[in-house]
Amino acid sequence: MIIAQITDPHVKAGRRIAYGLVDTAAMLEAAVAHVNSMRPIVDTVIVTGDLTDRGKPEEYVSLRSILDNLSMPWHVVPGNHDDRDNFLKAFFDHEYLANSADFVHYAIENQPLRLIGVDTTISGEPHGFLPLERIKWLDTCLSSAPYKPTMLFMHHPPFETGIRHMDVQNLLNADDLFSMLSEHSQVLHVACGHVHRASETCINGIGISIAPNAAHSSTLDFDPEGPSSFTMDPPAIRLFRFSDDNKLVTHLSYIGKFDGPHPYFSANGDLVD
Numbered sequence: 001m002i003i004a005q006i007t008d009p010h011v012k013a014g015r016r017i018a019y020g021l022v023d024t025a026a027m028l029e030a031a032v033a034h035v036n037s038m039r040p041i042v043d044t045v046i047v048t049g050d051l052t053d054r055g056k057p058e059e060y061v062s063l064r065s066i067l068d069n070l071s072m073p074w075h076v077v078p079g080n081h082d083d084r085d086n087f088l089k090a091f092f093d094h095e096y097l098a099n100s101a102d103f104v105h106y107a108i109e110n111q112p113l114r115l116i117g118v119d120t121t122i123s124g125e126p127h128g129f130l131p132l133e134r135i136k137w138l139d140t141c142l143s144s145a146p147y148k149p150t151m152l153f154m155h156h157p158p159f160e161t162g163i164r165h166m167d168v169q170n171l172l173n174a175d176d177l178f179s180m181l182s183e184h185s186q187v188l189h190v191a192c193g194h195v196h197r198a199s200e201t202c203i204n205g206i207g208i209s210i211a212p213n214a215a216h217s218s219t220l221d222f223d224p225e226g227p228s229s230f231t232m233d234p235p236a237i238r239l240f241r242f243s244d245d246n247k248l249v250t251h252l253s254y255i256g257k258f259d260g261p262h263p264y265f266s267a268n269g270d271l272v273d
């Protein structure tokens with residue numbers, strides 16, 4: 001099973017350029033084409049928040065005109081740049097969102113790996129937080145399938161990356177989440193967005209990752225006084241491969257045309273020298 005994670009596309013209405021520089025619509029289109037072209041075929045896609053830049057209805061129209069071109073099932077979780085009401089209206093036909101009201105949690109059940117979307121957003125706030133009600137929902141959901149390998153997808157990461165201006169906006173109550181997860185050993189990984197830069201760590205034996213961005217990336221700057229800024233790094237997505245023996249690995253996949261592939265071995269079987 002192969003899962004592609006696209007995060008933080010920040011699409012604007014009418015294909016407007018974001019931050020005076022970034023053609024987020026075109027870059028999301030390139031990401032969608034990239035995912036569609038992969039072989040073997042990607043089984044499912046999750047887009048982990050900041051789908052739009054300002055959460056406006058017209059931005060979701062632009063977004064859907066691009067994401068609807070994905071040739072496999074796809075799912076969305078909200079980020080702090082989204083508006084929950086407009087988000088739910090835009091995805092009115094996504095059945096897994098049907099029970100969302102105050103928060104957007106759901107489980108995708110019909111695959112070898114159980115995928116749980118988690119809503120870490122608090123309206124009007126840039127940071128993430130999981131109120132007790134949402135922690136309890138997750139606890140109950142995980143208790144209903146304790147032996148099914150599971151991944152969580154959410155916008156705000158529960159760890160510090162060292163990029164200070166982003167770290168102050170991460171999931172503020174990560175301890176509450178991991179305290180609950182300590183009772184659910186089937187959770188293999190938590191995949192996040194928000195930081196616009198690939199990063200990985202491990203908490204209590206659970207792998208945690210942030211996906212790279214298919215558009216703009218946050219500047220890699222460990223200076224605590226460093227300004228909030230972005231760079232146009234090579235666009236990329238994160239992939240997860242879940243094997244038949246229940247092993248989960250993750251890769252980055254860069255978007256674009258690159259030289260190769262070139263063979264390691266010549267026609268007679270010798271390593272090319």
Ligand SMILES: [Fe+2]
Nearest residue numbers: 008050081194
């Ligand atoms: Fe973002």
